Amino acid sequence: MHMNKKLLQTLIENKDFKQIKNNINNMNIPDVAELIEELDNTYSLLIFRLLNKITAARVFSYISRANQKKFLLLVNEKELKKLTDELFLDDKVDLVEEMPANLVKKILKTSDEKERKLINQFLKYPKDSAGSLMTIEFIDLKKELTAAMSLERIKKLGYNKETIYTSYVITNTRVLEGIIELKDLVLEDSNEKIENIMSKNVIYVNTHDDQEYVASIFKKYDLLSIPVVDNEKRLVGIITIDDIMDVVELENTEDIHRMAAIEPSHTNYLDENIFILAKRRIIWLLVLMISATFTGLILSRYEEALESVVALTFFIPMLMDTGGNAGSQASTLIIRSITLEEIQFKDIFKVILKELGVSSIVGIILAILNFLRIYFIQGYSIKISLIVTMTLMLTVMLAKIVGGILPLIAKKAKLDPAIMASPLVTTIVDTFSLIVYFRIATLILKI
Amino acid sequence: MHMNKKLLQTLIENKDFKQIKNNINNMNIPDVAELIEELDNTYSLLIFRLLNKITAARVFSYISRANQKKFLLLVNEKELKKLTDELFLDDKVDLVEEMPANLVKKILKTSDEKERKLINQFLKYPKDSAGSLMTIEFIDLKKELTAAMSLERIKKLGYNKETIYTSYVITNTRVLEGIIELKDLVLEDSNEKIENIMSKNVIYVNTHDDQEYVASIFKKYDLLSIPVVDNEKRLVGIITIDDIMDVVELENTEDIHRMAAIEPSHTNYLDENIFILAKRRIIWLLVLMISATFTGLILSRYEEALESVVALTFFIPMLMDTGGNAGSQASTLIIRSITLEEIQFKDIFKVILKELGVSSIVGIILAILNFLRIYFIQGYSIKISLIVTMTLMLTVMLAKIVGGILPLIAKKAKLDPAIMASPLVTTIVDTFSLIVYFRIATLILKI
Structure with missing residues (x-):
């Protein structure tokens, strides 16, 4: 199912870069990450340079913090940009929070003014809050659109979004009005207005809600994602289930540590x-x-x-x-x-x-x-x-x-x-x- | 966000059934379930009878085992059929496993021959195995289809499936060949053949794999669902993330119990x-x-x-x-x-x-x-x-x-x-x- 480390080393020794490139860009991202983590620095950088831009960013977000740091110190400025450009904003914020100052400077240099502002705003959300967990990559629609027009918009926006299975219907002042599932857009008559097919019964959380509460809402309603709103009910981001899975494990770890009379910590x-x-x-x-x-x-x-x-x-x-x-x-x-x-x-x-x-x-x-x-x-x-x-x-x-x-x-x-x-x-x-x-x-x- | 219990009781006293019906059929399923569990038997049965067929079945799958049992004993045969007809097969199997013999007989009577056979087959999978966790409601496609034809098939099959976000591409002998995400079907050119857009790098599990292993695969690859195959790699079912969330909590409970020197149990x-x-x-x-x-x-x-x-x-x-x-x-x-x-x-x-x-x-x-x-x-x-x-x-x-x-x-x-x-x-x-x-x-x- 995934490429053997030995095979890869043979390919590297034979300098068969074309074969390597072909192979690793078609593997599952977590497997590539695992491979890269197992290789030593020279090899891993070599392999990394053969990845296309989007794969490189995704692989990067899967490797451990310690290795991310090593990587960022090894690559040149252009490669750093290649890496961080394609990261989702929430991952970039996490990176900025945990990397040493010299690297943070380098990372922020690759961001434009608007993104730097957003990162700063994110850093202000309390740790463990919905705000610090959310991503701003989501699809917003207006209720006047038809199903077909919405699908067009999703196609246009789609490729870079962390999840496109749910779209969020908002007013002109960005207040959350409803949600609509991709499956409903696909299944409904394409001329139907969003207004008539969206669900108005939206379950949402506030940026300041605790992540444990957010996880309990996910479990209660079997959600794949949830919208996050500010105090005026304006949509500011969404939280997806993969981040909630991590929260559930962290909360369980905390409980287990507390029961054994240890101050909990998230560090390995x-x-x-x-x-x-x-x-x-x-x-x-x-x-x-x-x-x-x-x-x-x-x-x-x-x-x-x-x-x-x-x-x-x-x-x-x-x-x-x-x-x-x-x-x-x-x-x-x-x-x-x-x-x-x-x-x-x-x-x-x-x-x-x-x-x-x-x-x-x-x-x-x-x-x-x-x-x-x-x-x-x-x-x-x-x-x-x-x-x-x-x-x-x-x-x-x-x-x-x-x-x-x-x-x-x-x-x-x-x-x-x-x-x-x-x-x-x-x-x-x-x-x-x-x-x-x-x-x-x-x-x-x-x- | 959800209907107040007092308001509901007032509506019941006023016999305003139209208003009640209108309200509860538009509420979120877990909230209806919570309401019904809080009411006494007479009221809850009354409310339950006002739910439409699909909502009734979904609400039923959300209430506690003890209340499910009470409910099944209260309803008549026709209502029992209404309830169990719309249940997903995996939920029905769980029900058969845990209800007393007299109820099991009643439940099986509402199933046709084919479904009874399937239920029996499911009951043979070891507890805690992928087989006992999977559902058979999934979308299978052939690689010769185009994106547009696939969407047509999804529309036709779609409504009753537990997840339609991923379709599974199989050969004539049902061997798993690839997977394709709904988002790719929507985003790709509609004349493109499935063969060319499907991912062949499929992550799957075997019916006999342990649920803890399945959960670890979900976490590693950030999956929303995973195909389950038999020893000949024929597709027999899928497991969805909501069931995995439950597995993660159960496994954590087991670990916590063991650390405190208690034999773990899944019972409340x-x-x-x-x-x-x-x-x-x-x-x-x-x-x-x-x-x-x-x-x-x-x-x-x-x-x-x-x-x-x-x-x-x-x-x-x-x-x-x-x-x-x-x-x-x-x-x-x-x-x-x-x-x-x-x-x-x-x-x-x-x-x-x-x-x-x-x-x-x-x-x-x-x-x-x-x-x-x-x-x-x-x-x-x-x-x-x-x-x-x-x-x-x-x-x-x-x-x-x-x-x-x-x-x-x-x-x-x-x-x-x-x-x-x-x-x-x-x-x-x-x-x-x-x-x-x-x-x-x-x-x-x-x-």
């Missing part, structure tokens, strides 16, 4: 320097130590009990680990369900009931198995065995209920459930399990 | 019964207790040390919690990077170096802050303070390195990194931190 792990990686982790490690202070205090309060029955110490790690795991199972399930909008705050009593049921089952099974292990296999006294298993069961039950409700409360308080739940669940469960442990112990052992 | 939390929820959690809680056995054993080996210096006990939870958190930060970052294909096994030395750097920074900061707290604020002896902080630092370093490399090793061994890493990291870090703690303690305290 291997590209990030160790000081930034350390900074992203240290904050939450420190916060999570708050719980450690509590457990230390509780243990020192029960110093006498610990001195007289050292065996009590042996089960502390097991009790705390199991409580922690049981709690994070519940909180992870609930946090994910909140993200997917399957659970809301009003379901809190259903969640409590469910977790009560689940934790009873899980707690009883774990308690029985542990009793068997501690009493029969390890040979501890019946009293110690009872203390440990009773604590285990209560800890699991509390951990699951607290793990289930805290994310919902965090959400209700407009805090991020993934950030807030984890440290609080740990602190509450750790503290509770130790207090219960020693209460039961002092009661049964009469110490 | 609130819809799942407590025994299944318990089963999904108990297995890993039991596995994770293996580490608890080790820690118990180590602690009992150092019974004497614990007896003579009880204060050593107070810091055990803090050391183990911090080690656990530090390890899961590293393993989560690496697991996610593996999923996103940013890191491979060959990067293992880079990861070790990075984690060594990060953990040194994090370890030193945590150790210093803890020394200040333990020695100056809590007033423990210099020896105890040193033992605890040295152990803390070594634990954090080991946790991060083990957390960083274990997922890569799991991946290399073709095991799921998310499943394997977490219990192993905990076991190794817990065991190691206690051994180090008591080695240092016995050395410094000479006990």
